[in-house]
Amino acid sequence: MDWIERIKSDPDKTLTILYKDLKNDTIQWIKKEFSLQSEDADEIFQTSIVLLYDNVVSGKLTLLTSHIKTYIFSIIKNKIIQLNRAKNRISSYNATEIMLGVIDEEYQEIAQEDLIKANSSLIKLGEPCKSLLELSYYQQMKLDDITLLLGYKNNDTTKNLKYKCMKRLQKIFFE
Amino acid sequence: MDDFNIHIFETYLAGQLSESDKLEFESRLISDQAFAKDFESFKILQAGIRLQAMQNRLATLKANINKDADKDDVIKPILKRNYWTWSLVSILVLSVLGYIIYTQTLPVSKQINVKQDQVINLDSLDQKAASKGQQSETLPAVDSTETFNKVIKPKISLEKSGITKPQKQIKKNEIIADEKGKKITRSDVMVLYSAIMRDDGSENTEYSKAVELYRNSAYKEALDIIVDNVDDEKSQYLTAHCYLLLGQSDKASSMFKSFIENDFSSFHEPSKWYYVLALYSGLPATKSELIKAIELVKDNPEYKKN
Known part of the structure; x- marks a missing residue:
């Protein structure tokens, strides 16, 4: 069963496994690439896993063409870091703010x-x-x-x- | 926002409208302001549902991470023990399991001997304790012959004769409440099982205890346990049924009515039938209410069977 099927069939367990398996590498990468503290890096990583889940549920992600780690890295880079920097919210790495930003970008007509x-x-x-x-x-x-x-x-x-x-x-x- | 509009919004956003219907929908968005406003609020609420779902997912993830972090601290030290210790433990566990399986698969006569040997004569233990100058507990005297005659022997007789206890048949027409000539049969309340008996009693809650008492027809005892659980809908529904079966039809009808008045209650639908039953039990005082209540159920084919 691939990752997408696993996320659909048992999201609780699969997302927890993903977090534990990729935690060390991802947090190290975030800290190094974006010069962030551990707490911010962890919050970003957890939120990126939820965004991955959101993409699966909404049907945006139906087939993984790369390793799941690469996909999560791209979510972090494109959806979270770039978005926050574009809106001058460099210091705001709160999960709700991140999710609001992502939904806001998609539903531009909604305040x-x-x-x-x-x-x-x-x-x-x-x-x-x-x-x-x-x-x-x-x-x-x-x-x-x-x-x-x-x-x-x-x-x-x-x-x-x-x-x-x-x-x-x-x-x-x-x- | 009416039901039809909600349905059409869902269908449009899912891309399931035909081309002509889609054109009609989009032109209505331009011409009908109220329709357009409803559609906008529908999209906002859908986006809100998505945000809430994502927040819930994150909260679950955080909870699982913290739970696993606590478990890991406990597990790691145990796993670090050496291989030989674990092998010895495994051999001991397997030996005990093997002994249990062996004794369970013995022929019945040999099992009796094993069980007889295991019956402890507490009188002799008391004597031993007394002789050692210890205070003996006042335990009931148990004699191995008595235990055998009362417990093991009947079981063996049954097994040998091949007779099994007859199952108690549930008679659906059995009258279980008869208040002033108004009879309520078991079939009238059997539906309760499907509505509230999802609780298999494995949780040790007040509700589970009350369900068990209800199943054993101890309605007053069940009521005593849960009557004050006003915040738990299942307990309140069970309370209403207990009142009904105890002949307290006024309290029962009042409670069932509150479920009917709450559209979002899980017991909204089944309460209609039991409300009618409770009012019927309260005749003649409840005649006018009963006539109105019958309107709630008369067109439902499921209730027509009764």
């Missing part, structure tokens, strides 16, 4: 304040809606699988609940 507000609305929304919306809209899981996973009666129940959750989220967002 960052709206993104932050949507994120906090989702936290206020709570369960079971948070999980249902993530499975449906982020992981693009099929309705059958969500119904089974969350233990709902049937697909219609799941779909109706999903729509109710989305409407409730919109209401919280506009409050």
